[in-house]
Amino acid sequence: MEIWTNYIRWIIVSIGVCVNLPQALKIYRQKSSKNVSALTYILLLIVVTGYLFEAIRIKAEAFMITNGIAIIVCLLVLYLIYRYRRK
Numbered sequence: 001m002e003i004w005t006n007y008i009r010w011i012i013v014s015i016g017v018c019v020n021l022p023q024a025l026k027i028y029r030q031k032s033s034k035n036v037s038a039l040t041y042i043l044l045l046i047v048v049t050g051y052l053f054e055a056i057r058i059k060a061e062a063f064m065i066t067n068g069i070a071i072i073v074c075l076l077v078l079y080l081i082y083r084y085r086r087k
Contacts, residue, residue, distance in 0.1 A: 006062070013066040020044075020073045024080055033081040041081065045074040 020041075027033050048070045055063035 017066045017069045024077045027080040033084045038081045
């Protein structure tokens with residue numbers, strides 16, 4: 001049963017990491033970050049960073065890796081928001 005729990009954990013956290021990729025792709029393709037909240041992604045970055053520190057503390061490998069990737073994706077979205085911001 002432990003092996004299935006581990007697989008399910010990896011699948012769920014992997015999906016969680018991917019939820020921001022469509023937003024990044026949309027901003028990049030449209031070359032516009034209109035109607036995308038930078039504050040939302042700043043707050044998400046803070047939360048995910050907190051989760052990463054907790055994952056490191058409890059040595060939860062799946063969460064360390066996926067939260068690390070989530071930080072990178074959040075930073076990518078923030079970069080794209082500021083790069084394509086309409087003034």
